[in-house]
Amino acid sequence: MFTGLVEGVAEIVASNPLAEGLRLTLAPPFPASELTLGESVAVSGACLTVVSVDSGAFQVDVSPETLARTTFTRKKVRDRVNLERALRLGDRLGGHLVTGHVDGLGVLRERRDGPHFTTLTFELPPPLKRFLIEKGSIAVDGVSLTINRLQGNTFSVYLIPYTARRTTLARLKVGDQVNLETDIIGKYLAQLLNPYAPATSNLTPDLLAQHGFLAPRV
Numbered sequence: 001m002f003t004g005l006v007e008g009v010a011e012i013v014a015s016n017p018l019a020e021g022l023r024l025t026l027a028p029p030f031p032a033s034e035l036t037l038g039e040s041v042a043v044s045g046a047c048l049t050v051v052s053v054d055s056g057a058f059q060v061d062v063s064p065e066t067l068a069r070t071t072f073t074r075k076k077v078r079d080r081v082n083l084e085r086a087l088r089l090g091d092r093l094g095g096h097l098v099t100g101h102v103d104g105l106g107v108l109r110e111r112r113d114g115p116h117f118t119t120l121t122f123e124l125p126p127p128l129k130r131f132l133i134e135k136g137s138i139a140v141d142g143v144s145l146t147i148n149r150l151q152g153n154t155f156s157v158y159l160i161p162y163t164a165r166r167t168t169l170a171r172l173k174v175g176d177q178v179n180l181e182t183d184i185i186g187k188y189l190a191q192l193l194n195p196y197a198p199a200t201s202n203l204t205p206d207l208l209a210q211h212g213f214l215a216p217r218v
Contacts, residue, residue, distance in 0.1 A: 002042045004095035004137070004144025006082040006167045010043070013057055015077055022062040022072060023051075028083055032058045035085075040100065042084040044168070045142030045179040046070050047100025069102045070179050071141075082142040082167050095144030096137035102179045103128055106140065108172050109154060118159040118170060119148075124180055126153050130190060131182035139181040143167050 008029030016023045026043065028035070035041070035050050035058050042048075048060035062072050075081070087093070103125075110121040122140065124132075132138065132155055136147050145157040164170035172178070193211060 001087045002047070002084050002098040002100055002142070003087055003091075003093055004084070004098045004139045004142060006084050006143055008083055008166065009080045009168055010083045012075055012077055012079050012081065015075065018061065021064050021067060023059055024048075024062060024072070024075070025057050025059050026081065026083070027057045032056055040086045042082070042086075042098070042100045042142045044071065044081040045098070045100065045139050045181055046072070046102050066102070069104060071105065071177050074177070080168050080171070084142055096139075097184055098139045098142070098144060098181060099184055100142075101181060103131075103182050104180055105177045106180045108174050108176045108178065111172065111174060116161065118164060119156055120159060120169065120172065121149075121154050121156045122178065122180075123154050128180065128182055129153055131186040133186070136186070137183050139179075141168060141178045143169055 010026040010028045012024055013027050014025035016025075024043070032053050032055065035053050037050055037053065039050050040047050041050060041060065043060060046062075046066055048062065048066070050058050051061050052059040062070075067073050104127075106122040106124045108120060109123050110119075112119040132147055132150055134147055134150050138145055138147055138155070138157070140157065143163065147155045148158055149156040159169055189208065193208070
């Protein structure tokens with residue numbers, strides 16, 4: 001389990017195909033010796049297991065399922081990725097609960113660089129839209145962000161300067177793909193309420209309000 005508060009940016013120093021999947025070698029922004037074999041790390045939002053550690057880098061294996069759902073098939077040596085170690089019991093939860101299980105790919109459709117903030121607008125796969133609400137949380141390449149606007153199949157977020165400096169998001173260009181993980185609470189609510197939803201419609205904010213999960217719209 002993670003929080004979406006990225007610890008820093010790692011560089012891919014090697015990418016080796018396996019019989020199934022891929023093995024990545026990453027140079028972390030902290031001493032690799034701090035990692036232990038078998039622990040979980042979020043790499044641009046995907047929960048991966050440390051399989052090898054040396055003095056300056058560590059390795060993770062990327063399964064075929066993860067390759068199918070993430071941007072790792074497009075990653076190259078010298079590309080940079082966001083890194084976060086797993087949450088420890090007792091840590092402050094500064095972002096939101098992030099599992100590291102990527103739901104799908106988003107595409108950057110617009111970016112506006114202001115004097116202080118950067119506004120990013122992403123298109124997401126239509127099936128994921130029902131899990132998003134304005135002012136709710138989403139993980140974009142492993143970064144916990146607040147959804148400021150929803151319109152059609154797009155959502156917008158703000159980058160503060162600190163996040164821009166500490167993650168890869170400020171380097172995104174229009175057309176780039178990102179890993180998306182929607183809020184786990186929304187997914188559980190959707191599953192619980194699915195038997196009560198009309199067969200011809202998706203779960204909506206109005207339906208959540210009707211069953212007492214959201215305040216009614218005014």
